Amino acid sequence: MRELVHIGAAPSFLMEAHDALSAAIAQKAGFKGLWASGLSISSSLGYRDANEASWTDLVNVVERMADATSIPILVDADSGFGNFNNARIAARKLHRHGAHGVCVEDKGFPKMNSFVGDRHPLAEVGEFCGRLKAIKDTISDPEFVLVARIEALIAGHGQEEALTRAHAYADAGADAILIHSRKSNPDEIFAFTRAWQNRLPVVIVPTKYYRTPVAEYCAAGIATVIWANHNMRAAIAAMRDVCGRIMRDGAIAGVEGDVATLEELFDLMNYDELAAAEERYLPHA
Ligand code: SPV
Numbered sequence: 001m002r003e004l005v006h007i008g009a010a011p012s013f014l015m016e017a018h019d020a021l022s023a024a025i026a027q028k029a030g031f032k033g034l035w036a037s038g039l040s041i042s043s044s045l046g047y048r049d050a051n052e053a054s055w056t057d058l059v060n061v062v063e064r065m066a067d068a069t070s071i072p073i074l075v076d077a078d079s080g081f082g083n084f085n086n087a088r089i090a091a092r093k094l095h096r097h098g099a100h101g102v103c104v105e106d107k108g109f110p111k112m113n114s115f116v117g118d119r120h121p122l123a124e125v126g127e128f129c130g131r132l133k134a135i136k137d138t139i140s141d142p143e144f145v146l147v148a149r150i151e152a153l154i155a156g157h158g159q160e161e162a163l164t165r166a167h168a169y170a171d172a173g174a175d176a177i178l179i180h181s182r183k184s185n186p187d188e189i190f191a192f193t194r195a196w197q198n199r200l201p202v203v204i205v206p207t208k209y210y211r212t213p214v215a216e217y218c219a220a221g222i223a224t225v226i227w228a229n230h231n232m233r234a235a236i237a238a239m240r241d242v243c244g245r246i247m248r249d250g251a252i253a254g255v256e257g258d259v260a261t262l263e264e265l266f267d268l269m270n271y272d273e274l275a276a277a278e279e280r281y282l283p284h285a
């Protein structure tokens with residue numbers, strides 16, 4: 001994961017996945033790393049992105065994603081599920097079950113998705129630094145990446161607060177800073193990166209400012225771009241479409257050409273490996 005969250009000539013990209021299947025699809029498409037999105041995982045479990053899913057729910061999903069892939073996974077650990085103690089326990093479990101890094105955001109518990117409503121109370125800086133330090137002290141794996149996510153711009157506190165927090169989180173041992181924005185242009189992100197000067201690598205989530213060309217992220221020295229929810233939103237659109245058409249037609253002939261073939265599914269889940277293993281391990285007649 002370290003090589004995907006480092007300052008280089010061009011940003012790295014993490015693709016959202018929310019279960020084993022979406023993770024396998026992202027890997028097959030060529031992505032070098034995954035974002036285990038809290039929003040997408042919550043949605044796929046039938047929960048709101050407001051800590052309705054438990055941290056053990058998250059561990060279970062991440063384990064399945066890790067089993068289905070061989071690329072690093074940065075896990076969205078929300079605000080750490082409580083205080084420093086909850087955060088370090090959740091991070092340790094996530095690491096043991098396949099996470100190559102966690103991202104924790106400076107809000108309280110329960111958190112609310114950054115694009116929903118206007119109430120995003122921030123954690124007190126010192127208390128949040130304690131969560132970061134506890135995670136760092138708990139996980140000794142040098143490859144493990146701790147991303148500290150700043151919600152100051154989301155909460156409407158402005159650049160100065162964002163920068164103060166970024167420096168405090170760097171001092172507390174974070175490996176990278178995720179600066180988040182809900183604006184439809186990247187102005188406040190670039191204002192942050194100009195002032196921050198890459199003291200630590202910067203991670204962004206351009207869900208709302210999606211029109212910005214990647215070249216502008218390169219120019220701003222951004223380390224990592226997260227495509228945060230697009231597998232889940234693609235699945236919603238595809239399933240809505242196919243359900244509507246089958247319902248309307250009362251038949252499946254019309255959609256056959258537009259859905260994945262069974263062969264593609266068997267290939268994704270590596271049925272050939274099982275056939276080869278049967279050949280090797282089952283007794284031959
Ligand atoms: C997620 O994907 O769950 C994120 C990014 O945390 S956002 O939804 O933009 O908060």
Ligand code: MG
Pocket residue numbers: 037038039049076078
């Ligand atoms: Mg999230």
